Amino acid sequence: MIDEARRRAYLGAMQVVSWLPRVALPFAAPPRPELLEPLEPPAAPAAPVLRSDAELKVVPEVPPRQRPVERPKIEVPRPAARIEAPAVAASEGAVEPATPKAVPLPPPRFALQLLRAGRCALLVELPTGDSFQSRDPAYLLLKDLLRAAGLPDSPRPLGEPVRWPLLRSGSLDQGPQAAREYVQTFVAARLEEEACACLWLVGLPALRFAAAVEAEAYHRELRIEGLPPLWALPGLEALMEEPACKAELWRTMRRVRMRWISVNE
Incomplete structure (x- = not known):
């Protein structure tokens, strides 16, 4: 147990x-015998107590709230919105790509002087942007080149220097193509007045905007329609700083100078 x-x-x-x-x-x-006794039935609910009318509290009757009278709305006629129909392509399913606008190139900056020395004309880059002075090192080197070529060492200018851009501001196109057309037209007009046997292009801006070539054309003869035979030379400052360029120039001059040496020599 x-x-x-x-x-x-x-x-x-x-x-x-x-x-x-x-x-x-x-x-x-x-043992606890009380646990075995049956439970008492639940008590019946009490009956409601009725009250007299006097005991009832009189609640005043509240009239229903009247809604405000709505005013009639007056609608003002408005013009109907214009609906634009989408543009119909010429052929169904064909979508034309948008053409990108060409961005204008910035104008180049240079200054060129056209000179005349004997039977030759020279389109020379102005290193400082101003006309040559008698004691400028670049001008003294140019005089040495002319003496070595058998030409007068005091060249005379043909017109004013060409300075680009022509205008400091404005909507006029002054990009590289416009500069090239201007320089070629300027040189051709001046050389029509006085024919020459050879045109020297001295400096990279002279090559770019008179003959549309780059530095690889140095020490070479060129042909451009509407212009006399061309001879491409490095700039005067480059000749002073690089002796190798000067030596190459002397070698090519011996061949090219035959174009302007007079028959009497």
């Missing part, structure tokens, strides 16, 4: 809430 505590533990594990042994158990708690 087991004691009461372990018995309750077993019964709790088996989820037995109430139980009644058939015989008296040893070591059990004393």
Whole structure:
């Protein structure tokens, strides 16, 4: 036999809430006969107590809230919105790509002077942008070149220097193509007045905008329609700074100078 505590533990594990042994158990708690008595029936609900009219509180009747009279709305006729029909392509399913606008190139900056020395004309880059002075090192080198070529060493200018851009501001196109057309037209007009046997192009701007060539054309003879035979030379400053350019110039001059040496020599 087991004691009461372990018995309750077993019964709790088996989820037995109430139980009644058939015989008296040893070591059990004393019996409680009141647990076996039937429960009392529930009491009936109390009847409602009626009150007289005097005891009832009179609540004043609140009239319903009247809604404000709405004013009739006057609609002002408005013009109908214009609906634009989408543009119909010429052929169904064909979409024309947008043509990108050409961005104008910035105007180049240079200054050129056209000179005349004997039977030759010279389109020379002005290193400082101003006309040559008698004591300028670049001008003294140019005089040496003319003496070595058998030409007068005091060239005379043909017109004013060409300075580009022509205008500091404005909507006029002053890009490289416009500069090239201007320089070629300027030189051709001056040389129509006085024909020459050879045109020297001295400096990279002279090559670019009179003959549309780059530095690889140095020390070469060129042909451009509407102009006399051309001879491409480096700029005067480059000749002073690079002795190798000067040596190459002397070699090519021996061949090119035959174009302007007079028959009497």
